[in-house]
Every structure is written in structure tokens, then in C-alpha cells.
Amino acid sequence: MYKVDLNCDMGESFGNFIVGNDEVLLDYITSANIACGSHAGDPSTMKKTVRKALEKNVAVGAHPGLPDLQGFGRREINISPEEAYDLVVYQIGALQAFVKSEGGALQHVKPHGALFNMAAKDAKLAEAIAEAVYKVEPELILFGLAGAELVKAGKRIGLRTANEVFSDRTYQHDGTLTARSEKNALINDHETATGQVIRMIKENKVKTVQGRDIPIQAETVCIHGDGGSALEFARSIPEALKKAGIEVEPIGKFLER
Numbered sequence: 001m002y003k004v005d006l007n008c009d010m011g012e013s014f015g016n017f018i019v020g021n022d023e024v025l026l027d028y029i030t031s032a033n034i035a036c037g038s039h040a041g042d043p044s045t046m047k048k049t050v051r052k053a054l055e056k057n058v059a060v061g062a063h064p065g066l067p068d069l070q071g072f073g074r075r076e077i078n079i080s081p082e083e084a085y086d087l088v089v090y091q092i093g094a095l096q097a098f099v100k101s102e103g104g105a106l107q108h109v110k111p112h113g114a115l116f117n118m119a120a121k122d123a124k125l126a127e128a129i130a131e132a133v134y135k136v137e138p139e140l141i142l143f144g145l146a147g148a149e150l151v152k153a154g155k156r157i158g159l160r161t162a163n164e165v166f167s168d169r170t171y172q173h174d175g176t177l178t179a180r181s182e183k184n185a186l187i188n189d190h191e192t193a194t195g196q197v198i199r200m201i202k203e204n205k206v207k208t209v210q211g212r213d214i215p216i217q218a219e220t221v222c223i224h225g226d227g228g229s230a231l232e233f234a235r236s237i238p239e240a241l242k243k244a245g246i247e248v249e250p251i252g253k254f255l256e257r
Contacts, residue, residue: 004201005162005220005251006238007031007143009063009112011049012072013212014038021230027240028234029223030250031059033110033143036091038066039073046098054104059250061143064091065112073113074180081128084115087130094134107252108162109133110143111150120148120176130154141251146216147175162251166220167193167237171208175216184209191234194240197221201246220251 009024011034032053035041065073096106102235119126130153143148146163154161170178178185187193200218
């Protein structure tokens, strides 16, 4: 039996949980990556998002980002590994406190936006982030771009890691995501998206924008909640996975030590 986790970035608003598709999306995913107040989110939003995720039995993860509210954490900022370590420890701690206060336990950490993409390529930055996660709680699972530097760093330090793939993004020949500034970066057709996901899970392959297959490992699939077709994607992907014989459950339930 094939198994996979479905994750989504959440709590990326201010002052009120019910923004966009978050509450509805929780019915279709198994892991929620909750913003920690740096690229988005604030204490009230963090608390409300954590509470709602736990009510719906969705596993909770910290979603630390660069300190860039205006750019939504998607603009690269030249930070040192030490600064990255501090940012990640600080943000995990904030979200972890809300999870504990609501009677839950933190499952994972997934860096956001530019920090995620920078750590996919920069080995020293990846190592600093992995060390931050490990020192806060070595049982946490570190999400990273499939096969990239962050996953490698997590494995080296002794963390469980989850190779993340994307339902609505295209890939380059080196396994990185196509930059959002490129016109072919996003997949807007849900049938194309579900087909890509199923193939990544069952065949461990993805077709790049250059037209050739590359190997890929899919343990958790990201469904973005801020796109125009987010709800359509969220509803269609679990149903398509079930039909393809793929079981969906939180990553912490099936990922081996």
C-alpha cells in the first residue's frame, strides 16, 4: 500500500483565523504548516489555527519564514547560518507553546517560501536550520524539497525527514521548483496536478519543464491554499489518490525512524 501525507500552509493572516480557505482546507489535509509570526501570522491567528487543526485531527507543524511581512517571506534575504538558526528556534518555540497550551504536540517543521528554497540549495543554511530543529526537539520531522540539501542535512543530524513534492508547481531539470516569476511555474489544471502527484508517488518520477523525467521521492505533498483553484485541488487530490490505491495520513504515523 502506498502512503502519503497532504500538507498545506496555514494561519498566514492577521487577527482572525477565518481568512481565505483555511478552515475548509483542514477537511482535506493531514498536516498543517502554521505561520509563526515572521512572514505572516500573529499570536491570535496562531492560537486559532492551532486550535482548529487539533479539533479536526490534523497534525500541526511550525512554518518559520524570513522576517519579511511586506514580501510574504518570498523574497530572498541574505542571512547567515547563525541568523537562520536563531530565526528558526525562535519561531518553532512560539508555535510549540500554542500547540502545548491547546493540549497537542508539534509534529514537524517546514520552512516557508524563500527560506525553504534557499535551504534547498545552500548546504550551510540547511545545516543551521536542521540543527535548530534538532536542538528544540529531536523527534520533530523536518520537511524539505525532495532530495535537496535541507533533507540531506536533516538526515545527517539525526532527524526524521520528509521529502516534499508540490501538486501545483512545475520542476526544473535539477529538481528545483520553477521560479514563481516564470509563466509556467504554476499548474492550474487539477487533472494535470493530480496526475503529477500520483506519478511522483507510484513511479518516483516527475516530468520537468524541459520535457524529461527525473527521479523524485514523494512522502508529503503540498497543496497551496492561496491559489484560485485551491479548494478544487484540495477536494480532487485526496479522491484521486484513493482511487489510485494511495492511503493518505499524517506523516508522523508512517515515517520510519
